[in-house]
Amino acid sequence: MTEQHNGRGGRVRSPEERQRQITDVVAERGSISAQELAAMFGVSVMTVHRDLDELERQGVVRKFRGGVTAQPSGVFESNVAYRQKAMREQKRAIARQAVRHVEPGTSIMLDDATTTAQMIPFLAELTPLRVATNYLEAMRQLSQIKGIGLMALGGDYDPLHDSFLGTTCLECIDALRVDAVFVSTSALSGKYAYHQEDRIVAVKRKMLEVAAKRYLLMDHSKLGKVALHKLVPLSAFDLVIVDAGAPAEVLADLERNNVAYEVAS
Structure with a gap:
């Protein structure tokens, strides 16, 4: 050839x-x-x-x-290679704010979002912890931190997301009860969070079901946008954390809809 x-x-x-x-x-x-x-x-x-x-x-x-x-578009989620490069500083600031809501000696769950994965380096200062995730790269990182008990949420491996999905993953999640879950998603507008893929929606919804506290982490590039599937109402979250680039009109919408939020500096 x-x-x-x-x-x-x-x-x-x-x-x-x-x-x-x-x-x-x-x-x-x-x-x-x-x-x-x-x-x-x-x-x-x-x-x-x-x-x-x-x-x-x-x-x-x-x-x-x-x-x-x-x-991304309303029906297409970027593959993990692109998402790892996008909005890195904003995601890190959001993650730093999010770990303020993690207490040593508790259990937390992280979804397969590159935003929530930015929390991992900060978690080393909060051990002991039990952390569950379906994101393979997060598993690799968490397995190297002394004092963190890793719970891997298995299922069908999806290379585009570098994560485990499907029925088996849902069953793994359903078998647990955690103190807090931290998730991100593709879009937020009005009273709802959105995502492009129904299989991802199913996993995130199940994660929210099994957590006592629910946190949504969103960089400003996702705000004021919609995607194909409604994930959940924003009222399902105890707190929404955004970065300092969040538009004023989006923050005003959150206030109007009585959604608690924090802005990461």
Whole structure:
């Protein structure tokens, strides 16, 4: 097979390898045109579109006229590689605020959100703790912290979210009762939180059912937006934590709807 240069000093030996590298580029940039990708990888625009069709079929990227994006829409959630890079400082500030509501000697649950995962480094100062999660990367990090008892919520592994989902995961969650759960989601507007995928909605709802206290962590890029599925009313949460970039009109809406919130500095 003829090797092709990818434009960055490497070689692409198969469509699969090229698609992996396209995924990395889109996750890094957020959005890019098909023409730019064709020039970068030394292939035709038609070849790039075939690659993008396959990546879109897998749910990795979202095509638009003339290009591709990893950014979310009302029906498309960004893959975990993109979400790990987006709004990092804001997520860290929110996480730092959230851990103020964690007491040593308690049990907590974290969903598979990259926002809640930012809490993990701070949890090391609050041990002993029992922490349950379905997010594989969070499991790796938590397993390295002395004083944290890790409870892994298993099920069907989903590589796009790097987490476990499905019926088995729901049964694992249902077998537990925790002092607090910390979740994030894709959108918040009016009186409701939203998400694009019904299987994710099912897991988050079950997590909320088994917790005595419920916290919603949201960076400002998700505020004032909706997605395909209503998750729960905001009244289901004891507290919503946002970052300092939250629009004033969104905060006013929260106040109007009697939703308790904190702004992380």
